[in-house]
Amino acid sequence: MCAAVIGGMDRLKRDYINAAKREGVKLKVFTGKENRIAPKLGSASLIILFTNQLSHAARRDVINHAKKNNIPVEQAHSCGVSSLRECLNRS
Template identity: 70%
Template structure:
């Protein structure tokens, strides 16, 4: 399964990817500083947004894309690795 993470901390990017890989998920990570994030989401089965680390404009763009393409979105305030693990485990359950 492919998922996309929007937000989070740059220094944890590798940890996010490794945590997802351990759950059997291929994770694309965008910390929110990139332009035109929605174009890069692609064919993800899940979008996770860490709301405390992403701009309102980026969140709106991704939400609009996800809604148009019927992709489920999980919006979480915390941006820790354990929060990502819980989100992925909850989606796989």
């Protein structure tokens, strides 16, 4: 499975990737500073949004992309590694 994380902290990027790898998930991480995230998502089968580190416009853009492509979206307010694990386990 390939998932994408949008939001989160730059310093935790490597930790997010390692935690997902332990769950058997290939992870793309966009910390929210990138422009136009939705076209860069590729073939993600799950999108995880960390809403406390993400602009409203970016969130809307990603959710609209997910709806058009039937991609499930998990949202969490906190952006810790444990929140990522919880989102991955729910899906």
